[in-house]
Amino acid sequence: MARTRIPEKKQISIGRMLLNGAINIRQTSRQLAISRNTVKSYIKKYKALADNCPGGAVYQDARIPVFKIEYPRNDKYQELINVLPLLIGLDKPASAKDV
Numbered sequence: 001m002a003r004t005r006i007p008e009k010k011q012i013s014i015g016r017m018l019l020n021g022a023i024n025i026r027q028t029s030r031q032l033a034i035s036r037n038t039v040k041s042y043i044k045k046y047k048a049l050a051d052n053c054p055g056g057a058v059y060q061d062a063r064i065p066v067f068k069i070e071y072p073r074n075d076k077y078q079e080l081i082n083v084l085p086l087l088i089g090l091d092k093p094a095s096a097k098d099v
Helices: 008-020 025-032 036-052 054-059 075-089
Strands: none
Touching: 008 025, 008 036, 025 036
């Protein structure tokens, strides 16, 4: 399952293990039933987030952030966004032919 976001609980547990300083990638992947590459990916994200915040402000209140996948917008998406107001303004139900 490429580019599938793992549940928030699993993300938070990876963040907590990283925060405690005791994270074993192989053991974590077994416990959470996810691949080692996924664990490495989230470790990299959390470390980058911590590096960008001065003084480790990310973890001050012990709240661990949760990441969401943001897909890049492509031309088809932009076309759909441009057409939606026109479809809403029609008096009759629209079909693919109308678009």
